Amino acid sequence: MAKIKYATAIRDAMAEEMRRDPRVFVMGEDVERFGGVFGCTLDLPEEFGPDRIRSTPISEAAFVGAGLGMAITGARPIVELQYVDFIMCAMDQLVNQTAKIHYMSNGKMTVPYTLRVQQGCGRGNGAQHAQNFESLFANIPGLKVVCPATPADAKGLLKTAIRDNNPVVFCEHKMLYATRGEVPDDPDFTIPFGKAALLREGKDATIIATAYMVAPALEAADRLAKEGISAEVIDPRTIVPLDEDALVRSVEKTGRAVIVHETNEFCGFGAELAFRIQGRAFKYLDAPVERVTTAQIPMPYARNLEKANVPDAARIVRAVMKTLYRDKEGS
Amino acid sequence: MTHQELLEIYERMVLSRRFEEKAEELYAQGRVTGSLHPYIGQEAVACAALLRRKPGDLFTSTHRGLGHCIAGGMDVRGMMAELFGKATGxxxxxxxxxxxFDPQNGNxxxxxxxxxxxxxxxxxxxxxxxxxRTDNVVFTFFGEGASNxxxxxxxMNLASVWKLPVIFVCENNQYQVFTSAMESCSVQDISQRASAYSMPGETVDGNDVLALDAAFRKAVERARQGEGPSLIEAKTYRWLGHWPGDVFAYGGYRSTEEVERWKKACPIVRLSRHLLEAGTMTREMMDSIHARVDAQVEEAVRFAEDSPEPDVGVLMQHVFSxxxxx
Known part of the structure; x- marks a missing residue:
């Protein structure tokens, strides 16, 4: 077990899968130089050469669509989008073509396709370089959606994505690339989709968070513990498929749920989770489900405005207190 | 082209025409619904292009794709059943x-x-x-509208930079729905656009099987040699409306004279005349081809009609593999 960065875990996952299967291929903007903008493909060109990893022109529609063309002809492409925001230039290729071809062809065409996207706030990148689209992707039938929070999850889930025979949108977070964590060295280490991670046990409230929101959720649980409140923290890790059972089990125990996400509030995946929790655990709920999310606004540039928009531990604590009917207390 | 190849192309073209005439008729009767975009008048392009395939070659088609499917060897019974929305489609x-989709045939x-x-x-x-690491090639069909x-x-840029074996086949049928190529395209010939991507571009009479074949041979050869993509523009004409409900195609956005002029340049009649004059095909052979095709289309309709609707139980199937x- 080595302590490595999230970006390195992603690189290692791709390298191992490329060694394991000669049909795995990587392309995206600048992936052949310096590991790309976020360093996730570092040293891969030296090992695998230009027939296995290629920098593309800035042509998202062409290379996202080409990923589909590769997948349906027996290759296993990994396509990297430098910023998730750029997927908007390739929405036809992703939504109309990639997501639906298996269904439209009655199962005849199979799409083993990993689309790695880099998303999220934290660097003052403004409205077109800091979005989170996991809710949007999750709304499209035929796409699996993964949001890893730790280096180990990034590696184990990415390997599962590459081995999956379906299109997987793998949502990486720009602020997590430099974070470090223990990652198993075993090349057969994978993490199945649809299995939530129970990060902290508790009995008074359940906090559900993914990706960059996991750290403030854990921090909030720490702060709440000091107040004598025991919060459980769960990371679903994959939005599609969703480990609904794990969320429901936890809420049955705690009676309270707070959902945290960085994607916009309105029609965000938190609404879907809240619906499923109330549907299955209604009689266990002691308070309405709460959400802590970015507002229904484009991401502003100024650092203080960006910070004000993104959920943090203080807001999560307040939301938990609200489910405990203690939000009027000054803490 | 060998005699055998010419006769094969001719039969494919006739099958394509008859199949679509029947589909149009069934649409008018309400037995086929939804979207239907007839390829009638453009048959030479798909048939000539796909003749040059070898095993392992692939192609992508369009919304106006029944002709490509038939040229590519798709089973017409399954096609007709699909138009009927049947389980056997x-x-x-x-x-x-x-x-x-017909990946077995490269489609x-x-x-x-x-x-x-x-x-x-x-x-x-x-x-x-x-x-x-094969020398196989991919044909991609698209219209002059799609060229915008x-x-x-x-x-085209990606294919050129990476020298990909793609043959870009632009079927210029003169109209994107109700709007003419003259009103929508910046160039007289779509093939001019090839120069922007450092690839050969050629405009061909899209109703002339022999001219098309000569152009496709060159493009395929180039792609197989690893020299990269080509753009071939086949100038042709969509005889009918954009879809069966398009009542403006004859005397609306197009003059009746224009439509009739193009119908006189029918690619099938043109090929049959050539084959008869050259002695490649006798009247008897032609009659037997037509009879064979008619029987195939009738059988396809019968098959579609006799097939069951999909079981509602399949609704949720095949979202994911x-x-x-x-």
């Missing part, structure tokens, strides 16, 4: 005319989105060239 009734699918196939063709070509889509330009890999 090529896509089990889940696709319709714009979502027909990567018709497509509901204009220019939807161009980037897919590039990806297929990457697999062939870099992963499988951004992804077509991105795909359940097949595990390694």
């Amino acid at each position: 090529i896509s089990g009734g889940k696709g319709g005319s714009m979502h027909l 990567l699918g018709t497509n509901g989105i204009v220019a939807g196939g161009t980037s897919i063709a590039c990806g297929a070509a990457i697999t062939l060239k870099l992963i499988d 889509e951004g992804v077509t330009h991105e795909s 359940e097949v595990q890999n390694g």
